[in-house]
Amino acid sequence: MTDIPRRTAARTAKLASLPLGAAGRAAAGWGRRLAGGDGDEISAQMMQKSAEQLFAVLGELKGGAMKFGQALSVFEAAVPEEYAAPFRESLVKLQSAAPPMPPRDVDRMLSEQFGRGWRGRFTEFDDTPAAAASIGQVHRAVWRDGREVAVKVQYPGAEQALLSDLRQLSRMSRLMQPFLPGLDIKPLISELQDRMAEELDYRDEADNQRAFAAAYDGDPQVLVPKVVASAPKAMVSEWVTGRKLSDVIARGTQEERDHAALQLSEFLYASPERVGLLHADPHPGNFLLLDDGRLMVIDFGAVARLPDGMPRPLSEMLRLALAERPVDLLAHLRREGFVRAGSQMTADEAMAYLAPFTEPMHTESFRFDRAWLQKQAERVGDLRSPQFNTGRELNLPAQYLLVHRVTMGTIGVLCQLDADVPLRGIVQQWNPWIFEDSPASG
Template sequence: MLASPRPIPSQRLSRLWYLGRATGDLAAGLGFKGLIELAQSQAQDRPARIQISPEHARRFAERLSELRGAVMKLGQLMSMDGTDILTPEVAEVLAGLRERATPMPMSQLVEVLTREYGRDWDRRFKRFEFTPVAAASIGQVHRAETHDGHRLALKIQFPGVRASIDSDIANLGLIVRTLGLGPKGIDIRPFLDEARRQLHREADYEAEAKALERYRACLGDDPDLAVPQVHRDLTTPNILAMDLATGVPIDRLAGPEYRRAERDRAATLLMRLTLRELFEFGLVQTDPNFANYLYDRTSGRIVLLDFGAMVPIAPSLITCYRQLARAIIAGDRAGIQAAAIALGYVGAADPQDQVAAMLDLLELAAEPLRSPGVYDFGASDLFERVYRQGRALFHAGVFSAAPAPETMFLHRKFMGSFMLARRLRARVELAQLVPLCL
């Protein structure tokens, strides 16, 4: 159920005020013990287990939901695998950000429709449902039906969200620097700039329509995966019109009403798709939000949604990742090092012990690729092991440089695929999938 409609704050100072209140709710929920836990976890190289009351988490989520835009994206990412650092109750509260935001009031909705379609906008439809079926960080979705019987989903952008992206990123950067949340020794500005560019792409619905059509052509007539068709005559820079898709968010398959075979199959299909995006399509949908995948139990198909975060990958970068994957599978340490240097994970002149430590981390992170047979993501503690080893390298100063900012979204995609398989407690024969895509 969606929250009651509220206007979207549009000015930088008002958005900073809302963000400050959200941060205050989170800090109040942590309390003194939580701050001690964070400090101890950093000193002991282990993930923090944050104890925050569901009530404070609910307030934090509500603030982000009211803001929408870039800061709500932050909350969505926090919820992706929150059970590793948050209590299950708090992770469940934040999970709501992946599927719903606070919708805009009727007056703002009509204002957008009139601006995009004209005063007689309602004549374009046989039926239009004013109550949104979903609201996310950038827009909300309404069902509609055309006079020729097409059932549509209209993604309508929140007014002012596009104009607020720059200020949101600036506000987040200010908070990160003020609270010392960024990695020491690494300039986060290139990554914030890349995040800014990505969010501007996501807020251009005509560009998303083109991306959706391009991706649909790459996927072809896949029996297991589907992409809605765009309706160009009703698509504008602020409204994306496409076929109505049905199903439940993919992470619902973790519930007891679904069989293990369904979970394993869904995770396998999406793992394979992640590999095809990088190595075959050269187009990667980089938003790991689980709500971007709908599972239709009747047909068994997975419907893919939201292509605003689709990024074309340079052939040179694809080549580097292909070389890295092949070297890891073959156990070729020299090949792993060459690929890591090409990707910017290590420098050619770095001390050998630091290079070796980074290669160890890469091999550890690639455990599912190297494991023969079925890899049980639900039983794996790989996330914790990578975290501990990465934290130790961080404190040792191994991360003296950072890879190109455009790899940030690829890493987000890879991690999102891992988190989904883990959330579904799925078993995937990843070692067999990867060679087929290389």
């Protein structure tokens, strides 16, 4: 493991090259403008080249860089089409691919976790990884009782890599901001840092997965693979094959996309009530559709612990907004710490800012698509927009960071699916009191 500092230094150098590359392209573009080039065309070329470099580097690395890239990929639908098209394929790859670690490292890690005779636990073990995640990779194998299993193995030095990547990425947040107008990237990186320790211990992930598997055992809509064995840096669970959600996004029929969106929405809104936990990493790489129509959910390293279901302050916020009670809504936001001290925000401004969160629940079915999400991103990201200043006066209490991440991430995935979703009915099923005072659906 003596090469970890050298690997970390190389990773840092690659990440550090991103802002330097962008600066170089900006200088070149400025020169072409002086020579009479078309400003919009040059800006688009610069954005495309920066995007290509950004996602090429994030895709090559593991750890925090890939994890951040995965989180970023969920919001691809918010990026204007002229910028999104050139690197959409790279974004999709970030959801499920990374360079594999050598077989000798796999053997060393599994020997440390399960003992030198670890191969005796399996009747078959494929040394070629079947998939890659942000801090580990997955191998297909057959457990000693004949079950096909997935063996998740953490990359050597993952902890050091995560720390290094996240520190470097926090310095790069200004470079990434143009890709996602309206999204404050720094809190996302801060949240990743806060949750890193949980995700590094696969025993925690195994416990989370066991809880979900027990709650959804025999469920007609959702399948969570059962855990077979776990250790701090390795985990074994049942192997199930399904169609990747990214494939449904890219090639699915409207019926398939609507079905996937329905299953995903129902799972995420129901699990706080059914499990007391919320799957907190909603990118397409963690969801697959089975041949029988069920949604298979994997990767439970990040969860929000909600023993009493969805937090009441968040539900109350939604209830007051749906009931069109702006004065009561603003008072609630101030009381619960959602508004910064000294803010002069008005009740109408608070209602207007939260409108996108309630809009999908004013009708029986709502169409989530890229055009709608891009409009929302422009609305809160435009310096000239009233909502931009409103957003600066709002605050997100730390205990709701993961729930907010899931909400925003789910909206991003639904818009990638370009789907019609009966969200009002789903939310009403699990939190009916939210709609007690709201106007009738349209």
